[in-house]
Amino acid sequence: MTGKVINVKYLARVEGEGGLNIQIKDDAVTGVQLKIFEPPRFFEAFLRGRNFTEAPDITSRICGICPVAYQMSAVHAMEAALGVTVVGPIRALRRLLYCGEWIESHGLHVFMLHAPDFLGYQDAIQMAQDHPDLVKMGLKLKKVGNDIVSTLGGREIHPINVRVGGFYKAPSKRDLAPLAESLKWAREAAIKAVRWVGGFTFPEFERDYEFVALRHGQEYPFNEGRLVSNKGLDIDVRDYEQHFVEEQVPYSHALHSTLKARGSYFTGPLARYNLNFDLLTPLAREMAREAGLGPVCRNPFQSIIVRAVEMLYAVEEALAIIAAYEKPEMPAAPVSPRAVVGYAATEAPRGLLYHRYRLDENGVILEAKIVPPTSQNQGTIEADLHQFVAARLALPEDQLTWQCEQMVRNYDPCISCATHFLKVTLERR
Amino acid sequence: MAPKRKPRLSVWKFASCDGCQLSLLDCEDELLTVAGAVEIAYFVEASRAMVKGPYDLTLVDGSITTAHDAKMIQHVRRASKYLVALGTCANSGGIQALRNFKEVNDFIAAVYEKPQYIKTLKESTPIAAHVKVDFGLNGCPINKHQLLSVVNAFLQGRPPQVRSHSVCIDCKLRGNICVMVMGTPCLGPVTHAGCGALCPTYHRGCYGCYGPKETPNTAALSAWFSQRMGMSEPNLVRAFRAFYANAPAFRQESEAHDR
Numbered sequence: 071m072t073g074k075v076i077n078v079k080y081l082a083r084v085e086g087e088g089g090l091n092i093q094i095k096d097d098a099v100t101g102v103q104l105k106i107f108e109p110p111r112f113f114e115a116f117l118r119g120r121n122f123t124e125a126p127d128i129t130s131r132i133c134g135i136c137p138v139a140y141q142m143s144a145v146h147a148m149e150a151a152l153g154v155t156v157v158g159p160i161r162a163l164r165r166l167l168y169c170g171e172w173i174e175s176h177g178l179h180v181f182m183l184h185a186p187d188f189l190g191y192q193d194a195i196q197m198a199q200d201h202p203d204l205v206k207m208g209l210k211l212k213k214v215g216n217d218i219v220s221t222l223g224g225r226e227i228h229p230i231n232v233r234v235g236g237f238y239k240a241p242s243k244r245d246l247a248p249l250a251e252s253l254k255w256a257r258e259a260a261i262k263a264v265r266w267v268g269g270f271t272f273p274e275f276e277r278d279y280e281f282v283a284l285r286h287g288q289e290y291p292f293n294e295g296r297l298v299s300n301k302g303l304d305i306d307v308r309d310y311e312q313h314f315v316e317e318q319v320p321y322s323h324a325l326h327s328t329l330k331a332r333g334s335y336f337t338g339p340l341a342r343y344n345l346n347f348d349l350l351t352p353l354a355r356e357m358a359r360e361a362g363l364g365p366v367c368r369n370p371f372q373s374i375i376v377r378a379v380e381m382l383y384a385v386e387e388a389l390a391i392i393a394a395y396e397k398p399e400m401p402a403a404p405v406s407p408r409a410v411v412g413y414a415a416t417e418a419p420r421g422l423l424y425h426r427y428r429l430d431e432n433g434v435i436l437e438a439k440i441v442p443p444t445s446q447n448q449g450t451i452e453a454d455l456h457q458f459v460a461a462r463l464a465l466p467e468d469q470l471t472w473q474c475e476q477m478v479r480n481y482d483p484c485i486s487c488a489t490h491f492l493k494v495t496l497e498r499r
Numbered sequence: 500m501a502p503k504r505k506p507r508l509s510v511w512k513f514a515s516c517d518g519c520q521l522s523l524l525d526c527e528d529e530l531l532t533v534a535g536a537v538e539i540a541y542f543v544e545a546s547r548a549m550v551k552g553p554y555d556l557t558l559v560d561g562s563i564t565t566a567h568d569a570k571m572i573q574h575v576r577r578a579s580k581y582l583v584a585l586g587t588c589a590n591s592g593g594i595q596a597l598r599n600f601k602e603v604n605d606f607i608a609a610v611y612e613k614p615q616y617i618k619t620l621k622e623s624t625p626i627a628a629h630v631k632v633d634f635g636l637n638g639c640p641i642n643k644h645q646l647l648s649v650v651n652a653f654l655q656g657r658p659p660q661v662r663s664h665s666v667c668i669d670c671k672l673r674g675n676i677c678v679m680v681m682g683t684p685c686l687g688p689v690t691h692a693g694c695g696a697l698c699p700t701y702h703r704g705c706y707g708c709y710g711p712k713e714t715p716n717t718a719a720l721s722a723w724f725s726q727r728m729g730m731s732e733p734n735l736v737r738a739f740r741a742f743y744a745n746a747p748a749f750r751q752e753s754e755a756h757d758r
Contacts, residue, residue, distance in 0.1 A: 080543050080549070081543075082543045082544070082545075082546055082547040082549070083543075083544065083545065083546065083547065084544070085517050085521075085544060086512070086517060087512060087543075107567075108514075109513070109514040109564045109565045109568060109619065110564075110607075110619060111514055111564070111593075111594075111595040112595065112598060112607070113594075115598075115601075115605070115607075116594070116595075116597040116598065116601075120737060121734075121737065124737065124741075127706065128594060128741070131516050131518075131593075131594045131639065131742070132516060133516050133517065133518075134515075134516040134517040134518020134519070134520075134521045134640060135517065135518075135521060137516075137518070178524065182524060182545065183545075186547075192546050192547045192548040193539075193545050193546030193547065193548065194545070195530075195531070195534045195539060195545070195546070196546075196548075198531055198534075202531075205531070206531070209527040209528075209530060209531075210527065212527055213527035213528070216525060216527070224697040224698070224700070224701050225640075225694070225697060226525055227518040227521065227522065227525070227640040228518060228639060228640055228708070230697050230698050230701060230703065230706075231701045231703075233703075237701075238698075238701045238702050238703040239701045239702045239703075401702075472547075475547070
């Protein structure tokens, strides 16, 4: 056989603009490039000179799907810098806000972006013609997540209520009560979702990944914890840049992030699940087992099951937080600026989101560094495709191209985030 | 007689966070109804199926920041009967228009180690700087209910109607206590309504993410901020130079304090 190229000019059902180019020569894969051509927006540059209080609102504009993640990493980095620890109901409300974003983002990805691949539809709207009840359930589940974010944050996209130190206004118990009612429905819906996606057919594919996630020890991680991996990494977040490095490649506007010691790694739902399985709720663990997962899952195609399990976890956690909530006297802890550096990483729906800020004595940002999940997963996505395509060269072109797209979507890549991605092209020469 | 063809909708993204086009997918209760009324012909974030134009209605999210995109928007315009610009990026250049106030090469060098790989224009510009825009819906992000009403207006063949008063009016309608009275600077008096006066409702000052209202008196508000609330000149610059930094009224006001 001669050479060939798999080229997906615009990758669909991902957030942002990117493509994929795979070169094949003499029945061997010779190159894989995930191309992120989303135009760069230079957030790290224009954060310089802004007040530390502006970081949550400005960085949320990096991503319309996971603005809460940006707000959470920003406020935690600022608080770490300024020596503020947020406890009690304010801390719980931040976990609740993140539950909302996970439910909304995972709901979107599981039902609208990824499931159509497994069932052979171009999109969820086409899928809705044959499976109307499931698509409606998915939309309603997504809405439950969005309702949490808008109740706490004012609106679903770019919430306005998050500040360094806490919130501008804390909700009353009565404000949260309607959420509990819809969350009870969502618990049953999430169980159905796990069963549904557990029944899909998954391509056989595994690699010996290094999974990296936060581990808190008492809770499934959102905002706090040490950075750990299945290959011995166990560090404080402030030491992140001693262990990880970002590199620029000519074909992408997103920087590639790697572990200095061991290269590419894997962040996101699968990594969180594998490193924190013991901290899921008993029901989430039981449903994962029923869907065919053990405590460790190495098949990235099964990440759709893990997302559904995490939705169930987030629903249960949200219910527990609301049941225990008492309105705090003050919505935020006081903060005062000083010249210092602060670091934080939180678990965005797609994985680890690292922020570092250097402030002057007035709280003006002198330097900002942001490492989003998709730039961390880029190397792993390319390595996956290399191995995946090599074993499937005999497949018809259309089918192989679609499966490559599906492989990329396993990571729920967020390209707007990564440029601080998806066209697929297969090239055979 | 042949059955009437459904109107074709296309959705395009340029430099943005994706939030405004996501607003369409966030219409959880209405999405399937919309999908029943139109043919969603091009919407890469939602579908692999990409149907070529012409399109009856095109929604554009994002600003123009690269030579590639400047060319692409011309193609999108030619393929579209009506073109609606969504959000701050498409209508004024977005938060990334902060580059317009600096030297862009310094920005590239701050983020990228090998600047030679980065191709970008000097400025982030709105869609209307490149092609005719039939309607601009503002907000960062846009209000999804306003989006549905605008889509509906074009499908019905009538002009879209979005109220153009200031955030203050919405605040009064909600019965909020004015946050300025409580000592919090607020851009509400000069900012276009549409969010429902969210920030004051949550006890914070409006930060202008729906852009300037028609004929805003920004100078009077700045004077109030500085004389009665003690706001410094750098903070006045920051207040007006944010999500609508490049909108003329806010741009002029920030430049007046940036000396």
